[in-house]
Amino acid sequence: MITVSAFFLAGWLYCQELTGDEIIHKVNDTINMETSHTKSMMTIVTTSGSERTFTMETWSKGKGEKNLVRYLEPSRVKGQAVLMLNNADDIWMFFPRTQRVRKLATHAKKQKMQGSDFSYEDMGSGDAFIEDYDAQRLEDEMREGHDCFKLELTRKEGSDMSYSRLILWVIKDNFVPVIIDYYDDGDPSRLEKQLVQSDIRIIDGIPVAMKAVMFNKNDNTQTAMEFLEVKFNVELADSLFTERALKK
Amino acid sequence: MIKGVLCAILVILCLSPLLAQEKIDLFGYYEAQYMGAKVKSNTYQLFTNKLRLDLKGQIADNITLAANINVLTYHGKTNWDVLEFLSDDIVSSIPEELRSLYVIPFENDIVLDNAYVRFRFKPFDLTVGKQQVSLGTGYVWNPTDVFNIKDPLDPTYEQPGHNALRGDVPLGSFHTATVLYSPEDNWRYSTKLLQFKGRMAHFDYYLIGVVRDWVFTDFTRFDAESMSFEATRERRQMLGASTAGELLGLGVWAEYAYNWMELSDDFYELVAGADYTFDFQTFVMVEYYRNTLGKSDYREYDLNDWMRYYAAEQKAISRDQLYAFAQHPVTDLLNLGLINITSFSDGSFAFVPTLFYSLSDNVEIYGYLNINFGKEGKAYSKSQGNGALIRVRVYF
Numbered sequence: 001m002i003t004v005s006a007f008f009l010a011g012w013l014y015c016q017e018l019t020g021d022e023i024i025h026k027v028n029d030t031i032n033m034e035t036s037h038t039k040s041m042m043t044i045v046t047t048s049g050s051e052r053t054f055t056m057e058t059w060s061k062g063k064g065e066k067n068l069v070r071y072l073e074p075s076r077v078k079g080q081a082v083l084m085l086n087n088a089d090d091i092w093m094f095f096p097r098t099q100r101v102r103k104l105a106t107h108a109k110k111q112k113m114q115g116s117d118f119s120y121e122d123m124g125s126g127d128a129f130i131e132d133y134d135a136q137r138l139e140d141e142m143r144e145g146h147d148c149f150k151l152e153l154t155r156k157e158g159s160d161m162s163y164s165r166l167i168l169w170v171i172k173d174n175f176v177p178v179i180i181d182y183y184d185d186g187d188p189s190r191l192e193k194q195l196v197q198s199d200i201r202i203i204d205g206i207p208v209a210m211k212a213v214m215f216n217k218n219d220n221t222q223t224a225m226e227f228l229e230v231k232f233n234v235e236l237a238d239s240l241f242t243e244r245a246l247k248k
Numbered sequence: 249m250i251k252g253v254l255c256a257i258l259v260i261l262c263l264s265p266l267l268a269q270e271k272i273d274l275f276g277y278y279e280a281q282y283m284g285a286k287v288k289s290n291t292y293q294l295f296t297n298k299l300r301l302d303l304k305g306q307i308a309d310n311i312t313l314a315a316n317i318n319v320l321t322y323h324g325k326t327n328w329d330v331l332e333f334l335s336d337d338i339v340s341s342i343p344e345e346l347r348s349l350y351v352i353p354f355e356n357d358i359v360l361d362n363a364y365v366r367f368r369f370k371p372f373d374l375t376v377g378k379q380q381v382s383l384g385t386g387y388v389w390n391p392t393d394v395f396n397i398k399d400p401l402d403p404t405y406e407q408p409g410h411n412a413l414r415g416d417v418p419l420g421s422f423h424t425a426t427v428l429y430s431p432e433d434n435w436r437y438s439t440k441l442l443q444f445k446g447r448m449a450h451f452d453y454y455l456i457g458v459v460r461d462w463v464f465t466d467f468t469r470f471d472a473e474s475m476s477f478e479a480t481r482e483r484r485q486m487l488g489a490s491t492a493g494e495l496l497g498l499g500v501w502a503e504y505a506y507n508w509m510e511l512s513d514d515f516y517e518l519v520a521g522a523d524y525t526f527d528f529q530t531f532v533m534v535e536y537y538r539n540t541l542g543k544s545d546y547r548e549y550d551l552n553d554w555m556r557y558y559a560a561e562q563k564a565i566s567r568d569q570l571y572a573f574a575q576h577p578v579t580d581l582l583n584l585g586l587i588n589i590t591s592f593s594d595g596s597f598a599f600v601p602t603l604f605y606s607l608s609d610n611v612e613i614y615g616y617l618n619i620n621f622g623k624e625g626k627a628y629s630k631s632q633g634n635g636a637l638i639r640v641r642v643y644f
Contacts, residue, residue, distance in 0.1 A: 046580045052609055074609040075275050075643035090450055097406045099380035103452050103492040105499025107525040115580050115606065160497065162527060185527045221580050242421050243445075244373065 020137035023149050023170060024129050030175040032063035032127060033206065035236045039072075039229040044116045045222045054114055055228070059236055063127060066241040077114065083246045087128060088120060094246045101243055110162050117193060117214040117223040121162055132159040133166065143169040144178045144198070164188040174207035176200055191217050204232040272305030276316065277643045287332050287633030292325040294354060300361075307365075315363035322354040330558055333632045335625035338551050346470055349477075352558065362409035372417040378409035381428065383443070383456065384503045384519075385492040388571045389537040389563055391505035391517030392488035394439070394460045395430075397560045400571060400589055401600055401618060401637075412439075422447035430460075437461045437481075451493030456505075458486045464512060467555035482510040490519075499523040499533075515540040517563070530576040542567040546594035546626045566593035566627040581606045587616075589628060596622020596629055610643040 018026075037059050044052040055073040060066065067084040071077040079096035091104040109121035121128075129135075133153035141150050148169040155164050165188050167181040178197050184190040193216055197209035213224045239245060279298040284291065302316040330350045331339050342350070364377030384390030388403045396407040412430040419425060423446045430439035439460040446453050462484040469478040488505030503519040521535035543549055544567040557565045570592060575585035587600035598620045605613040615638040622629040 044580065048579075048581075050581075050608075052581075052606065075277075076610050076612065078275065095404075097380075098382055098404070100382040103385070103499075103501075105494040105497075105523065107497060107499060107523075110525045110527060110529070111531070112529065112577065112580075115577070219580065238421060239418075242418065243424065244416070244418050248368075 018137070018149070020135035020151050023137060023151055023175070024133075024135040024153065024168075026175040027168070027170055027177055028063070028127050028130050030207065031177070032060075033232045034061070034063060035232070035234050036060045037229075037231045037234045037236070038227055041226045041228055042114070042116055042118070043224045043226075044114075045224075047219060047221055052115065054116075059240055061236045061238075061241060065127070067123070068241055068245065069123070071114075081246050082120070083241060083243070084120065084123075085241060087131070088123075091120065092243060092246060099247065101246060106160060117216040117219075117221055118225065119162065122195075122214070128161060129153060129166075132156055132161045138167075140172075141169060144196070146171040146173070146178050148172060148178060163192065171200070174200065176207050176209055178209075193217060203230050206232055271307065272303050272313070274301070274303050275644060276301040277641050279639060279641045281637065281639040283635065283637045285633050285635040288631065290332070292328070294325050294328075295323040296354075297321045297323075310368040312366040312368070313364075314366070316361050318357070318359050318361045320357045320359075322356060326354045328352045328354070330555065334551075334554055335629070335631065337625070338549075338554065342468075342551065349470060350467070350555070364409075372415055375412070375414040375416075378411050379414065380407060381410050381412060381414075381430075382407070383454075384488075385452075385454070385490040385501040386503045386519040386535060386537075387501075387521060387523075387533065388535050389503075389517070389519050389539075390490075391503050391519055391539075392454070392456050392458075392486070392490055394441075394458050394462075394484070394486060397563050401587065401616060432461065436483075449493070451491050453491040454489065456486075456488045456490075458484075458488075460484050460486070462509070464561060465552075465556065465559065467552050467559075480511060482512065484509055495522075497524070517541075528576075530574060532574045533572070535571045537564065537569045537571070538567060539564045540567060542569075542593065544568070544593045546591075546596075549625065549627075564627075566591040568592035569627075575602070591622070591627040594622065594626040596620070596626035598622075598628040607640075612641050614639045614641070 039055065039057050042054045042056065046052065054071060054077065057070050057072060059068045065087055068081065070081040071079065081094040083092045084090070088109055089106055091108055092101050093104055094101050110119055113120055113123060133155055136152045136154070138150040138152055141148055148171055151168045151170060153166040153168065155161055162185050163182045164185055165183045168177045169179040170177050176197065180195040181191055182193040184192045193214055195212055195214050197212045199210040200207055201210055208227065208230055210227045211224065213222055215222045277300050281296040283294045299319040300316055304312065304314040307313050328351065330352060331347060360378065362378050362380060364375050364379040367374045381395045383393040383395065388398060388400050390398070395410050399405060410430055412428050414426065414428045417425045426443040428441040432438045439458065441456065441458045443454055443456040461481055463479050463481050465477045465479045467477050471478050485508040486505050488503065490503035492501040494500065500522045504516070506516045508514050518538040519535060521533060523531065523533035525531045541562045542564045543553065546566065549565055553565050556562045570590045572588045573585060575583050577583050583604040585602035587602060588597060590597040598618060600616050600618050602616045603614070607613055616636070618635040620628045620630050620632050620634060624631040
């Protein structure tokens with residue numbers, strides 16, 4: 001009994017001692033695996049209430065530094081692919097009907113991904129939480145039934161990220177961010193989007209939020225992203241993240 | 249036409265064992281298009297039905313087969329008299345008996361647009377057959393692309409396939425050498441292309457050399473024996489370079505090609521462009537284009553200039569042009585845009601409001617109005633009339 005109490009006490013003290021910087025590094029390690037291969041479904045709920053559904057296959061390497069996304073459905077976009085390197089600082093898009101690869105500048109990261117509430121930046125920014133933001137720990141809170149660390153991330157000087165600041169609620173047990181609030185680029189007091197993650201499962205020993213819903217507060221729309229298949233730490237050759245593979 | 253449809257059915261039947269094994273994907277789209285134009289006091293309408301049937305499959309680990317057939321039918325005004333769009337002084341220079349020859353017909357067609365096999369070997373890819381050849385980084389104009397000419401009002405529309413043997417040799421992760429041979433009657437007339445693609449910082453760059461035979465038609469000289477306009481075939485040698493990357497937060501691209509012509513005057517083409525997406529999602533771009541085949545004084549535009557432009561033998565009639573485009577997602581399903589094309593050489597310009605609407609997962613609607621503002625005889629003259637296009641595309 002004393003051993004168990006000591007264990008929980010140690011855990012509690014550990015949680016108390018963690019700084020914002022340490023927590024965000026742990027979040028980054030949790031959400032960015034060395035490699036991953038996923039199949040996911042994105043459902044956009046439009047202002048009129050109608051839905052648009054996309055399925056896509058994603059390969060990721062180097063803790064999200066390299067990403068390849070290939071659309072599987074619907075037929076309209078089937079075969080289109082996006083290659084993002086250097087934490088999405090370099091983006092190429094492939095259009096199968098013209099066999100054309102177009103290099104996009106980083107401002108394209110701000111564009112909605114297939115009209116969804118996720119931007120390319122939201123999808124493939126790798127370790128942006130660490131590189132582009134300063135983290136500060138706020139008072140812990142309960143959110144979505146989880147005991148959470150609350151963090152405020154403020155954009156660093158010179159960063160080109162689209163959000164001026166982020167507020168994260170991170171589950172203490174597994175360092176999965178259950179809610180992320182995204183604030184407007186020019187007005188740090190205006191909430192632009194909110195991401196709510198749920199259905200957390202352990203896959204290959206790693207906690208994964210199988211469902212994420214992005215609520216767009218400006219447009220009153222929402223997009224759900226659901227993992228259909230997830231594999232971590234799979235063997236992915238560097239040649240997968242090249243223009244040659246993009247055109248496959 | 250019926251023979252072509254039967255051929256397509258036969259091809260699909262032959263491939264049905266592979267389709268049944270799900271080794272081959274069958275997909276495509278149906279497109280219904282309405283094009284209207286008001287030229288002087290006349291109003292014209294052209295309706296187009298297009299069925300594109302694609303198949304693509306992995307025949308073996310390193311072998312891909314891909315093909316598509318396009319079936320096109322036209323209804324309404326299927327013969328467009330080019331002379332109706334030209335200034336009176338140009339029309340008056342054409343002998344009366346030849347005036348019926350300047351007609352662009354839209355004929356029902358069934359065509360094997362692309363059909364190729366791609367072998368993926370470890371050191372290189374080899375693509376054999378009729379395939380897309382997309383060259384250059386320009387959005388509307390591509391000086392280094394000697395195969396295709398885009399429609400400035402619809403620059404992302406797919407281009408026809410070209411017969412070619414193409415080898416792509418990756419040299420590390422970011423460099424590729426491409427060799428392409430597009431056969432004609434004999435070796436001399438065939439197109440040979442060599443391209444090197446590299447990467448420097450956040451820029452992709454391409455160096456390209458092409459030898460291709462080029463045909464300039466003389467639309468003032470009609471050969472009654474062959475029942476066609478006289479044409480001169482000459483060798484075109486092109487050296488070019490293009491790049492795309494980022495500068496000061498803007499997406500930027502540039503493309504240049506110098507052409508040495510065997511008989512006619514040498515010329516060069518140049519493109520420079522930039523784009524940006526604002527935080528409020530509005531996308532803007534501009535692209536400047538110079539083509540020294542085009543003329544800097546509109547009073548020098550002659551019948552050949554116009555006809556070569558309409559017949560896609562040259563990309564522009566005026567020397568310097570600017571394309572500007574802005575688009576904003578008004579709702580999550582509707583994008584509204586505005587294109588402005590201005591000829592710096594003659595001061596004429598056109599405004600083209602655009603609309604893109606996603607009706608469902610696999611149905612999209614695209615439309616535009618084309619309104620010209622220039623004086624008669626200029627590149628975008630009012631006398632060419634105003635037009636509208638609406639296109640519904642259903643993917644399957």
